[in-house]
Amino acid sequence: MHEITAALNALLPLLYLATWGAYVWLFRTNREAARRWSRGLLDTTILAHAAALVLQTISQGRLPMSSPPEFLSLLALAVMMIYAVIEHRLGVRQTGFLVTGLTLILQAAASFVAGGAHTIDPLLEDPGYAGHASLVVLAYAALSLSFLYAILYLVLLRQLSRKQFGLLFRRMPPLETLERMSVGAAKIGVPLLFGSLALGHLWLYDLADRVDPQLASTLTPFDPKILASWVIFLGYALGLVGHRWWGWRGRRMNVLAIGAYLAVIATMSAIHRFFPSFHDFTRGGGA
Amino acid sequence: MTGPVAKLVMRGVDHHMAPTEVRERAHLDHTAAAAFLDALADEPGFVSAVPLSTCNRTELYLEVEPGFGLRRSLTAALTAAGVDPGLFFGEHARRLDGAEAVAHLYRLSSGLESMMIGEPQVTGQLKDAYRFARARHELGPVLLRAFQGAFRAGKRVRTGTKIGTGAVSVAFAAVELARKFFADLSDNRALLVGAGETGALAARHFLQGGIGGLTVVNRSPDRAAALAEDLNQGKGELVRARPWDELGKALATVDVVLATTGSPEPVIDAETVRTATRARKGKPLFLLDIAVPRDIHPDAADVDGAYLFGLDDLDEIVRTNLTARRKHVPDAEAIIDRELEEFHGWLADMDLRPTVAEFRAYLEQVKDKQLGYVRKRESDAVAAAVEENLQRFIKKVLGRSMSTIKNADSQEERLRRLSALREIFSPGEREQR
Numbered sequence: 001m002h003e004i005t006a007a008l009n010a011l012l013p014l015l016y017l018a019t020w021g022a023y024v025w026l027f028r029t030n031r032e033a034a035r036r037w038s039r040g041l042l043d044t045t046i047l048a049h050a051a052a053l054v055l056q057t058i059s060q061g062r063l064p065m066s067s068p069p070e071f072l073s074l075l076a077l078a079v080m081m082i083y084a085v086i087e088h089r090l091g092v093r094q095t096g097f098l099v100t101g102l103t104l105i106l107q108a109a110a111s112f113v114a115g116g117a118h119t120i121d122p123l124l125e126d127p128g129y130a131g132h133a134s135l136v137v138l139a140y141a142a143l144s145l146s147f148l149y150a151i152l153y154l155v156l157l158r159q160l161s162r163k164q165f166g167l168l169f170r171r172m173p174p175l176e177t178l179e180r181m182s183v184g185a186a187k188i189g190v191p192l193l194f195g196s197l198a199l200g201h202l203w204l205y206d207l208a209d210r211v212d213p214q215l216a217s218t219l220t221p222f223d224p225k226i227l228a229s230w231v232i233f234l235g236y237a238l239g240l241v242g243h244r245w246w247g248w249r250g251r252r253m254n255v256l257a258i259g260a261y262l263a264v265i266a267t268m269s270a271i272h273r274f275f276p277s278f279h280d281f282t283r284g285g286g287a
Numbered sequence: 288m289t290g291p292v293a294k295l296v297m298r299g300v301d302h303h304m305a306p307t308e309v310r311e312r313a314h315l316d317h318t319a320a321a322a323f324l325d326a327l328a329d330e331p332g333f334v335s336a337v338p339l340s341t342c343n344r345t346e347l348y349l350e351v352e353p354g355f356g357l358r359r360s361l362t363a364a365l366t367a368a369g370v371d372p373g374l375f376f377g378e379h380a381r382r383l384d385g386a387e388a389v390a391h392l393y394r395l396s397s398g399l400e401s402m403m404i405g406e407p408q409v410t411g412q413l414k415d416a417y418r419f420a421r422a423r424h425e426l427g428p429v430l431l432r433a434f435q436g437a438f439r440a441g442k443r444v445r446t447g448t449k450i451g452t453g454a455v456s457v458a459f460a461a462v463e464l465a466r467k468f469f470a471d472l473s474d475n476r477a478l479l480v481g482a483g484e485t486g487a488l489a490a491r492h493f494l495q496g497g498i499g500g501l502t503v504v505n506r507s508p509d510r511a512a513a514l515a516e517d518l519n520q521g522k523g524e525l526v527r528a529r530p531w532d533e534l535g536k537a538l539a540t541v542d543v544v545l546a547t548t549g550s551p552e553p554v555i556d557a558e559t560v561r562t563a564t565r566a567r568k569g570k571p572l573f574l575l576d577i578a579v580p581r582d583i584h585p586d587a588a589d590v591d592g593a594y595l596f597g598l599d600d601l602d603e604i605v606r607t608n609l610t611a612r613r614k615h616v617p618d619a620e621a622i623i624d625r626e627l628e629e630f631h632g633w634l635a636d637m638d639l640r641p642t643v644a645e646f647r648a649y650l651e652q653v654k655d656k657q658l659g660y661v662r663k664r665e666s667d668a669v670a671a672a673v674e675e676n677l678q679r680f681i682k683k684v685l686g687r688s689m690s691t692i693k694n695a696d697s698q699e700e701r702l703r704r705l706s707a708l709r710e711i712f713s714p715g716e717r718e719q720r
Contacts, residue, residue: 156467160468161594170608175469
């Protein structure tokens with residue numbers, strides 16, 4: 001199993017590179033062959049990466065996300081999966097070169113940048129954690145894509161406003177489609193975030209009975225990251241309600257998506273820097 | 288041009304070489320084209336012709352045999368059609384013979400000779416001309432094959448390259464621009480301000496583009512109603528007319544505005560646009576002002592949520608798309624070259640066919656004569672064996688002879704070998720023997 005996992009891990013950067021190459025080819029030429037190759041390579045890469053992840057989880061007895069490279073690789077897969085869902089639902093492939101370019105960077109960093117010495121937090125070995133953590137990564141990957149499409153919306157809108165009718169004008173999908181992609185990604189991310197929070201609370205409740213009292217005292221639902229995640233969930237949910245029932249559209253909606261995501265990054269960074277949290281697994285400082 | 292392709296010739300005037308005034312004078316309508324074909328029918332050496340006449344060109348494709356008096360016959364036929372023959376022989380004329388004429392036809396069908404590279408209308412016009420000519424007389428094999436090949440080449444160029452992508456007319460550019468805002472035009476409504484020719488043309492393009500509904504507003508309500516009725520033909524109640532004083536209200540209910548009046552002053556000010564966009568909660572309002580002078584006050588471009596475009600912007604899109612199309616010309620030419628190669632291969636074999644048939648007939652005749660002698664003297668089994676061997680012999684001799692002709696180093700050598708074979712095995716020679 002170890003050999004297969006190693007082979008898959010070695011193959012992954014090449015698969016990500018090939019997928020990105022196919023999407024660049026599609027963006028530049030818009031050829032039918034490029035459409036077929038890009039979709040085929042996207043599916044192949046996702047399957048290969050998922051297989052590698054499952055094998056690694058089985059062999060190590062934990063979800064591989066304790067080191068920065070492991071986390072980056074998991075994030076790359078999550079972004080690819082969410083993108084594949086959006087592409088399949090809307091049938092729009094012109095933006096694939098950007099998303100796969102981003103995942104290529106993530107995967108290349110995961111494969112070629114050393115993670116350094118790190119302590120593996122015992123919480124990561126708990127099976128209940130795997131579901132919670134996977135949902136968190138998927139949720140934030142979806143919100144990241146929502147952010148990316150909102151940026152693309154504003155870039156195209158700016159090009160149109162400035163009467164620039166170059167390659168982006170010809171190749172990018174319509175503004176309305178970009179908005180649907182951004183909102184669509186948020187529509188995937190928000191339920192996933194809710195699911196991850198709900199699962200996290202259940203897991204926390206279950207775990208408190210199984211660990212020693214001192215450790216259990218640190219497992220609080222009022223952890224700053226949990227509270228911030230609830231605020232993020234409510235903020236995004238409100239945005240989706242505004243879009244669905246109050247008719248929030250266009251530049252306003254996309255500026256909101258960008259603002260919300262930047263707020264997420266800023267809040268999480270601040271909490272990570274200034275508040276202690278049992279969610280800090282990479283330093284082995286968790287519960 | 289020498290060789291077998293010289294049977295096809297083209298004389299014409301087009302936008303590359305002739306000004307509009309010359310092209311207008313050279314135009315052949317259906318009546319004139321019919322007269323042209325009828326006049327040519329009795330000319331010695333004439334096989335068939337396809338006259339093509341569009342706003343950008345009039346081209347006469349002819350299949351002729353050696354001895355056809357091209358200038359004399361065309362002069363007579365064009366005169367009969369009421370067109371000045373001098374136009375087709377003067378400084379503005381394009382004269383192409385043989386392979387050049389075929390290559391031109393293939394390029395034309397693929398949109399490479401069009402004013403707007405890659406435009407598809409020319410293929411339809413070529414097909415109309417081809418059907419018209421076939422209805423009047425039987426087309427010769429070379430002309431028939433050349434046209435069929437040109438249609439196939441055109442189709443392959445359009446499907447195999449991106450030469451036809453991107454709008455290259457102002458009206459199409461308007462639809463293309465709207466499509467950059469809205470994913471599916473059938474979910475959107477448009478407002479047409481003005482009921483003149485420009486407005487009607489733009490409205491037709493948006494209807495063809497699948498717009499979900501259209502409201503016509505015009506100072507003269509009768510003209511608005513008439514245009515709405517005209518545009519509605521076969522489309523139910525897709526197009527509606529509204530009174531001029533409801534312009535502001537109409538603006539708030541649509542996503543696309545086409546301003547096309549002949550008003551000397553703007554008819555839509557920034558405040559009207561601002562009021563309309565307020566209710567849209569950020570959804571873009573696409574304003575297209577194709578009136579001269581402008582119908583929408585330039586300040587409307589500063590209104591949040593409103594995006595104003597004019598004729599200059601559409602021209603810019605057309606220019607950009609044309610530049611992009613030109614980049615696909617080498618790919619298109621590669622496809623055409625492959626198709627032309629196939630045509631010339633067919634043509635090369637064409638002149639061999641009668642000679643092959645004659646040669647085979649001669650060999651079969653000799654075989655039958657020899658078999659007759661054998662059957663009189665030998666058993667059936669021996670005769671059958673001899674027949675089988677002679678058949679094999681004929682096949683080998685024919686195959687060797689044909690490959691010797693086909694593999695000639697030059698066209699001249701090929702013709703020399705072909706004529707030598709014809710001379711040896713011509714019907715006259717056989718009778719003498």
